[in-house]
Amino acid sequence: MRDEIAAIFEQVLGRSVMITDDTDIVEDLGMDSLGVMNFVMAIEDFYDLSIPLDRVAQIQTVADLVRAVEDLKSGSAA
Amino acid sequence: MTILAKHAAYRQAYDALLAHGVDPLNVQFDSVLSPTEGILNGQRTILLGTNNYLGLTFDPDCIEKAVDATRRQGTGTTGSRVANGTYDGHSRLEAAVAKFYGRKHAMVFSTGYQANLGVLSTLVGRGDHLMLDADSHASIYDGSRLGMAEVIRFRHNNPDDLYKRLRRLEGIPGDRLIVVEGIYSMVGDTAPLKEFAAVKRETGAYLLVDEAHSLGVLGATGRGLAEAAGVEDDVDFVVGIFSKSLGSVGGFCVSNAPDFDILRIVCRPYMFTASLPPGVVASTLEALGKLQAEPQLRANLMRNATRLYDGLRAMGFQTGPEANPIVAVTMPDQGTAGVFWKMLLDQGLYINLAVPPATPSNASLLRTSISAAHTEQQIDQALNIFADVGRKLGFLPSDRRRAAGAL
Numbered sequence: 001m002r003d004e005i006a007a008i009f010e011q012v013l014g015r016s017v018m019i020t021d022d023t024d025i026v027e028d029l030g031m032d033s034l035g036v037m038n039f040v041m042a043i044e045d046f047y048d049l050s051i052p053l054d055r056v057a058q059i060q061t062v063a064d065l066v067r068a069v070e071d072l073k074s075g076s077a078a
Numbered sequence: 079m080t081i082l083a084k085h086a087a088y089r090q091a092y093d094a095l096l097a098h099g100v101d102p103l104n105v106q107f108d109s110v111l112s113p114t115e116g117i118l119n120g121q122r123t124i125l126l127g128t129n130n131y132l133g134l135t136f137d138p139d140c141i142e143k144a145v146d147a148t149r150r151q152g153t154g155t156t157g158s159r160v161a162n163g164t165y166d167g168h169s170r171l172e173a174a175v176a177k178f179y180g181r182k183h184a185m186v187f188s189t190g191y192q193a194n195l196g197v198l199s200t201l202v203g204r205g206d207h208l209m210l211d212a213d214s215h216a217s218i219y220d221g222s223r224l225g226m227a228e229v230i231r232f233r234h235n236n237p238d239d240l241y242k243r244l245r246r247l248e249g250i251p252g253d254r255l256i257v258v259e260g261i262y263s264m265v266g267d268t269a270p271l272k273e274f275a276a277v278k279r280e281t282g283a284y285l286l287v288d289e290a291h292s293l294g295v296l297g298a299t300g301r302g303l304a305e306a307a308g309v310e311d312d313v314d315f316v317v318g319i320f321s322k323s324l325g326s327v328g329g330f331c332v333s334n335a336p337d338f339d340i341l342r343i344v345c346r347p348y349m350f351t352a353s354l355p356p357g358v359v360a361s362t363l364e365a366l367g368k369l370q371a372e373p374q375l376r377a378n379l380m381r382n383a384t385r386l387y388d389g390l391r392a393m394g395f396q397t398g399p400e401a402n403p404i405v406a407v408t409m410p411d412q413g414t415a416g417v418f419w420k421m422l423l424d425q426g427l428y429i430n431l432a433v434p435p436a437t438p439s440n441a442s443l444l445r446t447s448i449s450a451a452h453t454e455q456q457i458d459q460a461l462n463i464f465a466d467v468g469r470k471l472g473f474l475p476s477d478r479r480r481a482a483g484a485l
Contacts, residue, residue, distance in 0.1 A: 032434075032440065033435055033440075034434075034439060034440040037212065037231075041212075041233065048246065049246060050230045050243045050246055050247075052228045052229055052230055053222070053229040053230070053231060054228070054229065
């Protein structure tokens with residue numbers, strides 16, 4: 001899933017990125033709030049799910065994002 | 079370091095504007111002379127950014143009603159309606175708003191912001207789903223945070239994206255409430271409400287339309303976008319405000335929901351705040367009467383809006399997609415927008431500088447709002463000032479080359 005996420009980052013940012021689990025989406029990738037919104041929407045399209053806003057607010061790193069997507073895909077999200 | 083140091087990023091952004099000699103957040107009017115003119119820095123200035131759509135703030139009848147009610151009932155209610163009682167004006171205003179919309183119920187709030195806080199936090203609760211347009215007003219986002227519903231954001235004005243998200247919720251329990259706005263306050267675009275209504279019908283969701291900027295502006299009788307789009311029966315809740323077309327302050331919600339009145343004892347932004355003062359209620363009632371009795375106001379407003387919109391576009395400025403009483407010109411960046419705004423102000427034209435994060439797509443906008451009370455001469459003067467500043471800053475297409483050499 002990390003490769004897929006990296007590809008979506010690249011598509012939104014228009015440049016290649018190196019990400020690890022610990023990559024901070026805002027700090028390390030230099031995304032502003034609009035970038036984050038576009039990125040989240042691209043992720044939602046790709047995985048065919050909606051990430052509720054309170055969940056978005058909890059996502060800081062790539063690992064957080066992977067966990068959120070996995071939770072929502074398996075339907076175990078609160 | 080102080081407790082406020084956490085806001086350093088905002089401080090920095092604000093300082094960057096100040097560095098251009100621009101302080102859009104602290105515009106001080108020496109005096110306001112009419113719906114369309116004020117004195118700013120000692121200079122007579124055209125007001126083209128006050129949301130005074132019908133120009134009723136100085137209407138002699140509205141003023142008279144406000145003065146009379148204030149004399150008779152005092153300057154304020156000094157408390158909330160649940161704790162300290164309802165004045166006859168509150169009830170009359172609610173009856174008048176309900177009648178205007180042809181709905182069974184209306185509830186009045188002390189501000190439009192509180193109307194959204196109150197309604198959005200109580201119509202849906204834990205286990206429900208609140209579907210917000212991504213470009214929603216701050217009061218809608220804040221209302222969503224005050225309640226316990228799960229909040230899902232869909233792409234701006236995109237019924238297909240909304241539909242996709244509602245489809246993903248299939249089989250999951252809970253009410254769904256879709257929230258859109260009649261006219262979006264930054265760029266002046268309207269929601270594709272027919273299409274949203276179709277999505278609502280197909281998915282069994284409820285639909286709320288915030289007509290803050292479209293009340294008195296759109297629709298055959300001024301009820302807003304839902305009327306203009308012919309889908310009022312699909313709209314379960316309308317939120318609106320008195321502080322723009324009706325020239326006072328306050329907000330409301332109307333609906334046919336049979337148990338609507340329960341909101342009065344569960345809606346905290348309604349319960350725990352002072353109710354509107356008698357003078358405000360009285361002028362609002364009068365203004366609502368004018369809105370209905372004088373359709374010419376709406377015609378004048380749209381004529382002025384179209385004149386400004388067409389004029390700006392003809393010069394080559396980039397505007398929003400449709401001619402409405404909000405017309406925003408897109409600037410390439412915040413610094414240019416600030417300089418442009420300041421130069422307009424120096425020439426006697428007041429508009430709004432709208433910069434990120436308050437704007438959609440993080441755009442830097444020169445936002446104007448037009449009034450029925452503007453004269454053609456004022457609109458033309460505003461266009462001339464835009465043209466002059468546009469030329470000086472090298473904006474207008476024919477001047478680009480010269481500007482590139484000069485700057």
